[in-house]
Amino acid sequence: MTTTPLLQVQNLQVEFKTRRGQALVLNGVDFELNAGETLCIVGESGCGKSMTALALLGLIPMPPGRVKEGRILFQGEDLLQAGEDRLRQVRGNRISMIFQEPMTSLNPVFSVGDQIGESLRLHRGLDAKQARERAIDMLSQVGIPAPERRIDEYPHQLSGGMRQRVMIAIALACQPDILIADEPTTALDVTVQAQIFDLLRELQRDKGTAIILITHDMGAVSEMADRVIVMYAGRVIEQGTTAEVIGDPQHPYTQGLIACLPELGSSQHEGRPELVEINGVVPSIWELGRGCAFRERCPQAHARCLEMPPLLAATDRATANASSTPHAAACWLLDEAPVTVEAIAA
Incomplete structure (x- = not known):
């Protein structure tokens, strides 16, 4: 029996208007993601990995960018045809993203507790006390010591690794259907990396969450991925199961x-x-x-x-x-x- 994929990306093309003309940065990207599956997108910097993730969430800056063509079907709904109000209901709730750079992604004037609790109050309807308790629990889950104290601190009071873990806590707070992880362990040491990967696997096992892992670390790919797509210059140039792509690469x-x-x-x-x-x-x-x-x-x-x-x-x-x-x-x-x-x- 064939099941419908949770996410289908079809012929995705993204272009940016520049002084030299229209620049096509994604050129016909196609892939599927099933519930409970981990899909890794790999390639060097500049290959289009992060741009693909931003397009999925409707975060392409317009102008100068725009989706020229394609479809992004989430449970059959084309997100490219959805209005901004609908996208706000999906972002951070049904589809979450761990952004690559916590220094620019976290708001410096709000405590980390406020930033974790925001999505819980908006999407889950929790009151301030419930959101705070859940935020403390999330900080504990991602390995931040003394979460009852850290919850009232601001991003500048935390190390780079702790800020990255706060970003992960924000993304996981609403237990999304799809988690997009853009280099989620870049600023972390290998021990904490293993803890984060264990946390992602636990979430996937308990909630059936599908994960899109964006990375250039082939070791992380072999550890986490069910399937792999390799991107180069805005195109998918190889796809397959992890065993096929790692064990028998063709490109x-x-x-x-x-x-x-x-x-x-x-x-x-x-x-x-x-x-x-x-x-x-x-x-x-x-x-x-x-x-x-x-x-x-x-x-x-x-x-x-x-x-x-x-x-x-x-x-x-x-x-x-x-x-x-x-x-x-x-x-x-x-x-x-x-x-x-x-x-x-x-």
Whole structure:
């Protein structure tokens, strides 16, 4: 029996108006998210990961940005067609986000307790006393010591790691259906990172929360993700289960990301191999030109890369039919057995 995904993103295109013209920063992004699932979005800075998350919540600054085309279906409702009042009901309640930079995301003139309690009063109808008790509980859950005292402190009185944990507490307070975590453990040490991942898994297990984890840490991907999408220059260039993408990467860019990690594929008894790096940087939106955006950095680029590749299935047709999102990569190297994802769906 096929179940309808909790979230469906279809052909999402976002552009920004600049002095040089219209810049297309997201180009046809497609993915699905099921209830209780963790989907990781990976890629270097500038690939479109955070912009995708902002688009899901209707937080693209307009102007200069706008959603040019696409649909974002949350339980069948297209959020791109929803008014601002409806989006306020969804944001922080049904869909929450842990933002990447707590210094700019927390309000410096309100205590952390007020900021956690705001969504509880607005979306859950709690009074001030109930919201305070729940906020203390959330601070305790995310590992902040002495939460009864910290709740009355302001962001500038907390360390960077504590501010990040406050952001996580705000996002989790209303027990959302979808949690978007944008580099949620960047400012935290490895012990606290493990605690936060344990907390996210517990929330997922108890409440069935779906998680979109945005990261460049492939170790976090292997630990947390059910499925992975790899983004580059505003496009999805590989997708599949974690085992498929980590264990058998098909796109040269994904292979490069994994090769950068010394832990993967090396024995403790062997000498530590020299780290491999991907040459160059993510190109400017104005330097993409035509064809595959990765071709200038790709060691396997050839003449056909001047043509934009579609997502090509990395599995045979029988295996691909078993999944609504088969393992696929946007690379002409897979064209020896050209089966597009669209052809599989048809």
